[in-house]
Amino acid sequence: MREKKMTRTWVDVCIYLISFGLLWLWLEPLQALDAFQYYMPLLLFTGFTFVVTFLQLPILASLFIKGLAVFFMVDRLYFTAPLFSRSWRGFLREQVVINYQAVIDRHWAEITDVFQMVLLLVLMAIISYLIYFWVIVMRRAFVYTVLTLIYLTVMDTFTVFQANSTAYLLVFFVSLLLILNGYLKLQRRLGLPLKSSSFLLRLLVPFSIVLIASLFISQSLPYLTPQWPDPVPFLTAPFEDGVERTVGYGEDDTQLGGGFNHDDTLLFEATISDPNYWRIESKDIYTGKGWEAQQPPDFMPMTPFDNNQAQFELNYFEAATFDKVVYPYYLTGVEESDTHQYEINIEQEVIRTVDTDPTEAVIQMNYDPFYFTEDHLRMGSREVPTEWRHLLQLPSSLPERVYQLADEITAGLSHPYDKAIAIERYFRTSGFQYRTTDIPVPELDEDYVDQFLFESKVGYCDNFSTAMVVLLRAAGVPARWTKGFTQGERVTDGREDVYQVRSDNAHSWVEVYFNNAGFVPFEPTIGFDASPLVTETTTEADDTDTDSATDDETTDEPSTDESEETSETEENNQQVEESEEITTEEETAASQERDETRWRVIWLLSIVLLLTGLLLIVVYKQRLTLVLWYINKRYPTFNHVKQFEHAYQFLLFILAFKSIIKQRTETLLTFSARVDDYFKTAEMRRLTAAYTQVLYGEEKEIVAANHLKEDYLQLIKRILA
The missing domain is CATH 3.10.620.30 (C8orf32 fold)
Structure with a gap:
């Protein structure tokens, strides 16, 4: 038990360090865009707040330490006078008055750099706590990684920031974070042992080999240029009225x-x-x-x-x-x-x-x-x-x-x-x-x-x-x-x-x-x-040809055959030029039609993906309502044995979907006890007892069917919450 606790603590440290690495990737585009001046001090401050948050000190001690770090950082960056000297206090008083008046009057452009830095440092301190809660406590690393991917994609597409080298770090951090977090969630639900040696050999080493091989192969393969026109100018055109120059x-x-x-x-x-x-x-x-x-x-x-x-x-x-x-x-x-x-x-x-x-x-x-x-x-x-x-x-x-x-x-x-x-x-x-x-x-x-x-x-x-x-x-x-x-x-x-x-x-x-x-x-x-x-x-x-032609005109008339041949040649050349013009026009029209077709396909796919995403969001938000509606529609009562048996099998399916699976060596009673311990309930034991009695007994009706239905619905709500 002691080894398991130490190993999980070590893995949590790795997960938290990777989370800090992802936040560092969030700051990289801001550095490329010159969005703020003090990039390295901000990065060091963020790392310090991550350490303080991970130590899980008492809340007052944590707030005091982070506040002291904010005070120290602002003093080092903006205050030139000795600490607590007369000029130091005068500068502080001036900053407070200016920013207080700007906030009261809602003149946001008048907020000074000092106050902006204070707000930014406080924001990074809050983010360090939110990431710890979301990744370490709730084990919801997937949302964090998806948001990071979307953010870097948008910055790479619509700004001068280039996510070339950042993309490799993103793949490494995201893959490792999802693997570690997913394994810990599975270990917690199934109660599996986790040892350092087997963990490194069976997980990290193969992952590193596959990642390095993938990066090497991707660099060795030929690069295929984009086959469709770049959609970014089309997407940004409505918003670039102020960017275009005047001729x-x-x-x-x-x-x-x-x-x-x-x-x-x-x-x-x-x-x-x-x-x-x-x-x-x-x-x-x-x-x-x-x-x-x-x-x-x-x-x-x-x-x-x-x-x-x-x-x-x-x-x-x-x-x-x-x-x-x-x-x-x-x-x-x-x-x-x-x-x-x-x-x-x-x-x-x-x-x-x-x-x-x-x-x-x-x-x-x-x-x-x-x-x-x-x-x-x-x-x-x-x-x-x-x-x-x-x-x-x-x-x-x-x-x-x-x-x-x-x-x-x-x-x-x-x-x-x-x-x-x-x-x-x-x-x-x-x-x-x-x-x-x-x-x-x-x-x-x-x-x-x-x-x-x-x-x-x-x-x-x-x-x-x-x-x-x-x-x-x-x-x-x-x-x-x-x-x-x-x-x-x-x-x-x-x-x-x-x-x-x-x-x-x-x-x-x-x-x-x-x-x-x-x-x-x-x-x-x-x-x-x-x-x-x-x-x-x-x-x-x-010039020589022209002179000769002039002499010919004064002496001899050109022959009819020569004039006809010249006329035919001119007509052929004119026909060739006209056919080339028609061909060019046809090619241009065909090219424009292909471009229009591509844009229709892009718009259609975008609309389909948008509607699909909205539908998935609605289904996820209303998952409990939909499942309860399905249960009440499919199993209106537990009075009949067959309905109760099917409802119990559906319950096992929901548990398996949540990665809570009955092991082959477990009995139903042992499994139900594990489920109740996980969700801090007692409904699973009562439902399993009624199910085994129906399964192995000769009862034709369910005793206390209404109470079992209430236990069933209550357990479903806990599972899907």
Whole structure:
């Protein structure tokens, strides 16, 4: 008997330590989210309260020790003056007054950090007692483990917290806790002996082997990517109105991702005869989450000069809050101005005004609407100059499959221009979609480009342009990320060559470096007209063919066969293009239909699981009422022997369901005595005595049937309580 008591005490210590480990897992997400400052002191305080609770000291002594621990912890964390000194008492008095007034006035935001910490420490002390009562006294560890699993799942799904390593600890703690707690409950009900040696050999050792083997196998097996779309953006979309950004130009690009709200605020008007994209700045350091400048821009004065090139004018409105100057490609100079002085950063090609607001006057500049030919871009050397090698930078955390994709797209291509064109076309031929809402934000350990290329394949200009720059760099082509505005909308009020640019025109694209041409823009975003940026594809060979065709027209007419063949070829090409468009539309419609079907299935399963869970909760809550209704319906009276026999068998079934089972070596009387000792009753003995008398005697009727029915119902209530 002494050995049994010592062993159970030792097992209780293990169970309580595991319970503390589960509570530690509850605190881990709060640390990852920076929810509070003093994580380690809080963890040490919680462990101390667990020890005090487990010792089961008198209640006054326990409260005094825990209160003293709270006092000591708050003093060490927040009080800088010596204990009980004048300044110490003054600070304490000030805290009491401030927090008392905040609570009375219900101004919860005015509660100080000191009082918040006191409340948190008191809460942890209460939790230590509740866990002891629930796990050690009541032996209800299952509810605690389920709540822990739900909590960590929710935190992992809807916050930046990642439960990767925590999941292994959770499996270990939960498995061990349920095994120990279940064995103790079974031992208490059946009265089985529990020895340390057999316990370790027959339970803990096999469990450890199975757990280690399972973890090893799970790490060795291949990882299957999710087959269904991520439901989290769909679930969180109704609650993200305040999280989505508003479209427009912004300085901070360190964290890309997520959708945005449209904004048609008018920013500036431009008078220009040959418009293209309005450039503002470029960034060159990709972090895996967004973009940063390599270093703070070093500006130098920009000397105004005039020339005979085309001119444009910018007229900013008050809504344009940025101090940088927007300008079209191939800027050649700035006009002399009494109101504006300009500075330029040569490396990033950023222009800004000095000591003036660009919205205060009209800005006039000159540009040359010039386009390169493919041959001109191919003429230069393929070597990357030293001063631009930083445009090949990629983070070390970039997944390997991004490099593999870049190699696949550019396979067999050697020139940077061919690689750029191949990557630019890849987004239009590989199932990507342009969308501005319900755009997933990469997880804490997930790369922005990797998530877009292989997971979502939906996004807007930031997704497409960033992905193209990363793929170009992975293929060895120097490129940078550029942002500004599209050309805008031409006005229809009679003014010629005037374009209005709004916040909705904010855009980002790609600039690729060529040795003999400098930076040339490319447009990978689906749905955008790249004609202002795409270089002309006219080559010398094309010019030669054109000249030859002109000569032919002046000398000989083309033959009928050649013209018919050309006409047939054009018709075939047109038919192929139309069939490709139809096929793409059909594939898109089929994909949308599959997505809708998946969501219907998800909703249906969610509703079924919810209704099933509610039904199970109702059945569990009303289990006693349901069982009593069944008994009164099935066995209305005990006057008949058969009814009483069936009712007694049903009673044995209920006891077996509660893990109270008659052993083969036990008699009914011995078993009934054990049941009465367990539930502190005497009904089981009386029912068993009547049952054995009916079973082995010759009575045709039950004596005192009404009293037996009352004993029966009373015992059922005790069992199911």
